[in-house]
Amino acid sequence: MKDIKRRIRSVGSTKQITKAMELVSSSKLRRAKQRAESARPYFEAQYTLLSEIASSKKDFSTVYTEERPIKRRLFIVIAGDRGLAAGYNSNILKAAVAAHEGDAEKPEIIAIGRKSVEFFEKRGYKLVGSYPYLAENVKTAHCADIARTVTDMFRNGEVDEVVLFYTAFVSALVQNPERIKLLPISDIGAGTGDGDNCLISYDPSPEAVFNRIVPKFIMSLIKCGVVESYASEQGARRTAMESATDNDEQMIADLYL
Secondary structure, eight states: OHHHHHHHHHHHHHHHHHHHHHHHHHHHHHHHHHHHHHHHHHHHHHHHHHHHHHTTOTTOOOGGGOOOOOOOEEEEEEOOSSOOSTTHHHHHHHHHHHTTTTOSSOOEEEEESHHHHHHHHHTTOOEEEEETTOGGGOOHHHHHHHHHHHHHHHHTTSOSEEEEEEEEEOOSSOEEEEEEEEESOOSTTTTSOSSOOOSOOOSSOHHHHHHHHHHHHHHHHHHHHHHHHHHHHHHHHHHHHHHHHHHHHHHHHHHHO
């Protein structure tokens, strides 16, 4: 009888923790969802602008659209700062590892989130940048610094491809690991016009304007990835903690019986 009562108290304490974490995640999820939804129009507007510039000339080509033989890659991997979020962290980290299984060399990494930093440090990857505890209070300046590093490395030929790994927020119950190739930029301008659009002129040239906008485009993509991932983390943690609380309640009922 004492063992059963002790077990009930122990499970009850765990239930209080999981319930509190569920409520905190629910509160954070509402704010994170609003941030994710408000960031999307900004990215879509920039993508439209890039497409219009790229479609202004038939022979459009810049350093950011140059396709090269891929020898060195740079991965930007966004994971969480804490655990207890079901498969949220493991899913995106596994996706990043699977993406370079056939490569002769490991990619260089920009790790966003404590779990991402710890994962790649332990496995001997070269970290170009590490940004733990960034997602909850992400600022445009942080994303601009990352975008500047990415574009400088690609422009200088230090890497031949840049890929962003993040978790897309679909709903509180569904979060999908995603990957986007940031550089080189391909398919920009496809299907947007016949080329040589004379209605808009770009000074000094479409290529110069395009190259000036690309770092801002990369910055907005990174920021969108961070806010989407943070919303996904809160959704996954809320679902996991809700399930854990339900299991605790069922276990306590069985013990009382």
